[in-house]
Amino acid sequence: MNWSGLPPLNSLRAFVAVAETGSYIKAGAVLNVTHAAVGQQVRTLEERLSVSLVVREGRGIRLTKEGMALARDLESGFSIIHRGVENLMESSVTHPVQLSTSPAFATEWLMPRIQDFQSKYPDIPLMLNPTSKVVELKPGGIEIAIRYQDKRKVTSPVTPVLISDMVVIAAPSLIGGQEINHPATLTGLPWLQELGTNEVTDWFSHRGVKLDRPLMISQMPGNLIMQAVRRGDGVTYTARAFFEAEIQSGEMKVLFSEPAFGIYYIVTSPGPLRASVKVFLNWLKEQSSIDSSSTLDS
Amino acid sequence: MNWSGLPPLNSLRAFVAVAETGSYIKAGAVLNVTHAAVGQQVRTLEERLSVSLVVREGRGIRLTKEGMALARDLESGFSIIHRGVENLMESSVTHPVQLSTSPAFATEWLMPRIQDFQSKYPDIPLMLNPTSKVVELKPGGIEIAIRYQDKRKVTSPVTPVLISDMVVIAAPSLIGGQEINHPATLTGLPWLQELGTNEVTDWFSHRGVKLDRPLMISQMPGNLIMQAVRRGDGVTYTARAFFEAEIQSGEMKVLFSEPAFGIYYIVTSPGPLRASVKVFLNWLKEQSSIDSSSTLDS
DNA sequence: TCTTATTTGTAAGAATATCTTTCATATGAA
DNA sequence: TTCATATGAAAGATATTCTTACAAATAAGA
Numbered sequence: 001m002n003w004s005g006l007p008p009l010n011s012l013r014a015f016v017a018v019a020e021t022g023s024y025i026k027a028g029a030v031l032n033v034t035h036a037a038v039g040q041q042v043r044t045l046e047e048r049l050s051v052s053l054v055v056r057e058g059r060g061i062r063l064t065k066e067g068m069a070l071a072r073d074l075e076s077g078f079s080i081i082h083r084g085v086e087n088l089m090e091s092s093v094t095h096p097v098q099l100s101t102s103p104a105f106a107t108e109w110l111m112p113r114i115q116d117f118q119s120k121y122p123d124i125p126l127m128l129n130p131t132s133k134v135v136e137l138k139p140g141g142i143e144i145a146i147r148y149q150d151k152r153k154v155t156s157p158v159t160p161v162l163i164s165d166m167v168v169i170a171a172p173s174l175i176g177g178q179e180i181n182h183p184a185t186l187t188g189l190p191w192l193q194e195l196g197t198n199e200v201t202d203w204f205s206h207r208g209v210k211l212d213r214p215l216m217i218s219q220m221p222g223n224l225i226m227q228a229v230r231r232g233d234g235v236t237y238t239a240r241a242f243f244e245a246e247i248q249s250g251e252m253k254v255l256f257s258e259p260a261f262g263i264y265y266i267v268t269s270p271g272p273l274r275a276s277v278k279v280f281l282n283w284l285k286e287q288s289s290i291d292s293s294s295t296l297d298s
Numbered sequence: 299m300n301w302s303g304l305p306p307l308n309s310l311r312a313f314v315a316v317a318e319t320g321s322y323i324k325a326g327a328v329l330n331v332t333h334a335a336v337g338q339q340v341r342t343l344e345e346r347l348s349v350s351l352v353v354r355e356g357r358g359i360r361l362t363k364e365g366m367a368l369a370r371d372l373e374s375g376f377s378i379i380h381r382g383v384e385n386l387m388e389s390s391v392t393h394p395v396q397l398s399t400s401p402a403f404a405t406e407w408l409m410p411r412i413q414d415f416q417s418k419y420p421d422i423p424l425m426l427n428p429t430s431k432v433v434e435l436k437p438g439g440i441e442i443a444i445r446y447q448d449k450r451k452v453t454s455p456v457t458p459v460l461i462s463d464m465v466v467i468a469a470p471s472l473i474g475g476q477e478i479n480h481p482a483t484l485t486g487l488p489w490l491q492e493l494g495t496n497e498v499t500d501w502f503s504h505r506g507v508k509l510d511r512p513l514m515i516s517q518m519p520g521n522l523i524m525q526a527v528r529r530g531d532g533v534t535y536t537a538r539a540f541f542e543a544e545i546q547s548g549e550m551k552v553l554f555s556e557p558a559f560g561i562y563y564i565v566t567s568p569g570p571l572r573a574s575v576k577v578f579l580n581w582l583k584e585q586s587s588i589d590s591s592s593t594l595d596s
Numbered sequence: 597t598c599t600t601a602t603t604t605g606t607a608a609g610a611a612t613a614t615c616t617t618t619c620a621t622a623t624g625a626a
Numbered sequence: 627t628t629c630a631t632a633t634g635a636a637a638g639a640t641a642t643t644c645t646t647a648c649a650a651a652t653a654a655g656a
Contacts, residue, residue, distance in 0.1 A: 009307035052437030052569040059623045073382025084371025139350030271350040357652045
């Protein structure tokens with residue numbers, strides 16, 4: 001394309017608006033400018049092309065023969081451009097919001113709330129990718145991820161979704177009558193740990209326990225851990241928020257707790273976010289603040 | 299057309315240039331701006347559309363899927379616009395220059411010179427409209443007229459083509475041995491006058507002659523008058539320049555003369571002038587100045 | 597591995613384009 | 627004529643767009 005041959009695009013647009021409306025004032029209204037601005041643009045175009053496009057007629061205007069021919073071409077060109085942009089927006093709207101979280105967070109925090117989102121925004125489809133892997137956020141791929149870090153590791157300011165006590169938790173049936181006074185007491189119990197992580201050994205070292213024999217650790221996806229722990233199959237280290245109800249009711253027992261230690265925060269892909277992604281983000285923050293306030297209430 | 303839905307046209311153009319060249323630097327070169335300007339425009343577009351169109355890849359860039367789709371549509375839209383503008387310019391170039399002069403001026407001044415124009419600019423066709431009527435200059439119609447006024451009536455500054463003595467002139471054969479001392483002497487001769495004008499009676503009243511009986515006036519187109527006067531069919535009032543050669547050679551005789559009294563000047567249609575019209579105008583002025591200088595020489 | 601050349605990314609201020617305001621001019625209708 | 631309506635023109639205000647200057651990332655070559 002030889003761009004140097006084209007007159008200023010804004011003047012072409014102004015001229016098309018004049019051709020469509022048949023009036024500078026109406027064209028100005030369509031373009032959200034004054035009649036004078038439209039007139040200047042058209043004059044610029046005429047001078048640039050050295051052709052009269054619009055002539056005054058009585059108290060209105062009329063297009064010249066050349067003006068009509070040009071307007072016809074420009075209209076079809078602009079309408080193709082317009083359609084191209086609209087296609088893009090269209091596909092962008094119906095394209096699902098691509099979200100990645102850990103399996104545990106997905107089942108314990110997100111799933112119970114997701115119905116609320118879908119009832120509020122039935123037109124925005126969601127695509128959830130529950131994985132403990134840290135997936136790369138890039139345009140065209142995952143757009144939002146909710147990541148976990150303990151508070152010691154958070155350096156730059158982040159947007160948290162959930163700040164929770166981190167607890168070592170088990171079903172009372174597993175513990176039985178045992179006295180649990182010290183972390184070291186737990187080395188003999190069966191542990192459940194998220195696939196591909198080292199949460200459990202990290203916790204022991206954080207608590208200063210030196211492991212002299214190997215732990216019994218079953219690795220599995222986070223959502224399965226939650227079920228298994230509830231069944232009494234083992235102990236795990238997780239966010240208190242995921243078991244709040246069971247803790248209250250006594251169905252689950254907290255063995256150790258680190259206050260406000262775990263932070264689930266939002267990460268978004270670089271570049272501009274689609275409108276539907278922004279809507280989801282706002283909803284996420286809203287849910288998060290409801291959480292916090294209800295926590296304050298209790 | 300709903301213009302409010304369209305992103306800034308300049309940002310669309312920048313994006314197309316990037317899509318075509320595959321690089322900000324090259325796109326900048328094509329658009330005669332810096333790479334930074336292009337980058338800013340593309341970013342503006344992405345933000346406006348809330349879609350990533352271009353992603354960085356290594357030390358270059360790559361279009362996203364959406365970017366490619368949009369670029370395709372935009373390119374076709376812009377190329378239609380481009381073609382529309384080119385069609386217009388094309389037709390504007392080949393369209394003949396529309397010129398109106400009086401028949402006398404056309405035959406006596408313009409025709410002898412027109413060959414020079416056509417040899418210099420063979421691609422610019424001329425359409426000559428020789429008429430004594432004052433035709434309206436309007437876009438799409440006559441673009442240049444050469445008009446006559448005597449110097450008393452010229453008020454606003456004009457662009458003259460020819461400033462000439464105005465003479466009452468006749469062939470020696472018509473006069474014979476008669477002594478012509480006073481304008482009144484001429485009332486008995488046959489006069490030739492441009493159709494639709496009053497030059498002759500105007501001249502008599504200008505010279506203070508009260509006409510007590512009707513003049514013998516034959517009305518005819520200016521070019522025929524010139525021939526008829528040369529044949530000796532009558533007297534006429536015209537520009538000396540039209541008969542310069544015959545006066546020098548004694549073939550025609552000047553009876554009365556008013557120095558630098560007649561002014562032929564250029565009028566152009568309102569609005570912008572086409573390139574070919576401007577070329578013709580420049581040629582006209584050039585011819586005019588050659589005239590003046592040769593007059594000064596003599 | 598370290599440098600170098602190349603390209604994109606960012607931000608501040610300069611340059612340019614665009615718009616509004618105001619008044620003037622032209623025209624058709626009452 | 628006078629009024630209502632529309633375009634035209636010019637000056638100053640506003641907004642956009644661009645350049646400059648530097649930073650960051652990366653691939654190729656020493």
